[in-house]
Amino acid sequence: MKILYFAWVRDNIGYSQEELSCPEHVRTINQLVEYLKLQSEGHARAFNDMNAIRAARNQQFVTHDTKLSDADEVAFFPPVTGG
Amino acid sequence: MIKISIQQEDFDVSSEINSMNSKTIGAIATFSGIVRDSSESSSLISLTLEHYPGMSEAALKKIANAAKREWSLEAVRIIHRVGRLLPEDTIVFVGCASAHRQAAFDGCRFIMDFLKTDAPFWKSEETQEGSFWISEREKDKKASESWLLKNT
Numbered sequence: 001m002k003i004l005y006f007a008w009v010r011d012n013i014g015y016s017q018e019e020l021s022c023p024e025h026v027r028t029i030n031q032l033v034e035y036l037k038l039q040s041e042g043h044a045r046a047f048n049d050m051n052a053i054r055a056a057r058n059q060q061f062v063t064h065d066t067k068l069s070d071a072d073e074v075a076f077f078p079p080v081t082g083g
Numbered sequence: 084m085i086k087i088s089i090q091q092e093d094f095d096v097s098s099e100i101n102s103m104n105s106k107t108i109g110a111i112a113t114f115s116g117i118v119r120d121s122s123e124s125s126s127l128i129s130l131t132l133e134h135y136p137g138m139s140e141a142a143l144k145k146i147a148n149a150a151k152r153e154w155s156l157e158a159v160r161i162i163h164r165v166g167r168l169l170p171e172d173t174i175v176f177v178g179c180a181s182a183h184r185q186a187a188f189d190g191c192r193f194i195m196d197f198l199k200t201d202a203p204f205w206k207s208e209e210t211q212e213g214s215f216w217i218s219e220r221e222k223d224k225k226a227s228e229s230w231l232l233k234n235t
Contacts, residue, residue, distance in 0.1 A: 006135055007205035008216045056203070059138035075135060075203075079219035082132065082163065082204025083116050083175050083195060 001070050003036070005046070006077035009053065012046035021070065029055045029064045032074065046076070054079055085147045085159045089139055091166040096176060103158040103180040112187035114195055116175035118168050121208075128209045132165045132174065135203035139163070142202040150179065150193045154186035161194065163204065193230055199223040 004017045026035045033053075037044045047053060055062055056075040068074060086102075088094075096115065103111055120127040147159040158180035168174060175198065179190035199220075206217040 004135070006203070007133060007207070011216075056135070056138060059135070059141060061201070075138070077135070077203065078205065078216065080200065080203050081206045081217045081219055082134070082202050083199045 001032075001068065002073045003032075004073065004075040006075065008078055009046045009076050013040070013042045027067055029057070029062065029066050029068065029074070032068060033064070033076075052078055084157070085144065085151060086161075087140055087143045087147060088162045089134060089136075089143075089165060090162065091164060093164070093173065094162055094176070096173075099160055099162065099176060099178060103160055103178050105157065105180075107182060108157055108180045109182045110184040110187040111178060111180045112184065112191045113176065113178040114191045115173050116195075118170050118172045118174055120170055126211065127170055128211070129167050129169055130172075130174070131167045131207045131209065131214075132163075133205045133207070134163070134165050138203050143198065146194055146197045146201060149197070150190040153193065154179075154181060154190045156181050156186060156190050159190065159194070161198070163198075163202070165204070196223075196226040196230060200227040 001020050001022055003020060005013050010016050022032060022035055026032050033047050037047050050064065054077055055064060057066055057072050100111055100113060118130045143161050147161055150156060151159050156179050160178040162176040164174055177191050177194045179187045181187040200223055208215050208217060
């Protein structure tokens with residue numbers, strides 16, 4: 001699974017993307033986040049408040065209970081502030 | 084015609100307006116968003132715009148299509164700049180061309196309201212005290228939600 005990070009989510013984690021093969025029990029965005037939080041202190045910090053995190057699956061906004069497959073591109077970022 | 088650009092370079096507003104013109108157009112409404120000093124504690128040095136390449140283009144296209152359908156716009160132009168910008172620089176440009184002014188005005192407002200909540204761009208402010216990510220504004224969320232209420 002390809003995982004991308006933007007804005008302060010990336011700043012906390014320290015890099016902008018990673019490629020992970022997740023264990024079988026990781027089937028939703030929420031489960032992926034729980035798994036990622038174990039990867040480093042930076043991950044844990046980035047995902048500390050999930051109300052401040054938005055997610056995209058294959059470049060579409062999705063809710064945190066969305067199901068994932070290994071071929072997905074998943075992105076995590078704060079609420080958008082463009083324009 | 085819909086044309087979307089995400090770019091670092093500045094652009095010329097008047098040539099963008101001219102490019103939307105045609106014989107059946109009676110009105111062209113435009114919006115320009117400018118870098119302003121909104122930091123309360125210290126003055127702004129620069130603003131850096133980050134985006135999610137691929138998704139940002141698709142999101143803007145989706146918003147432009149929705150506006151074009153709703154108001155039968157003949158042309159929609161969106162330019163969103165990314166990278167490091169200075170106070171008074173243009174961040175975003177939206178142009179809507181139509182037979183009549185009301186559709187052009189409404190289309191512009193609709194596109195900006197949804198661009199603020201549905202397009203993956205993020206601003207970070209560089210100030211005398213350091214760099215800070217800008218937080219989402221409740222007012223922006225309400226503005227795009229109000230369009231959805233109108234349609235129910």
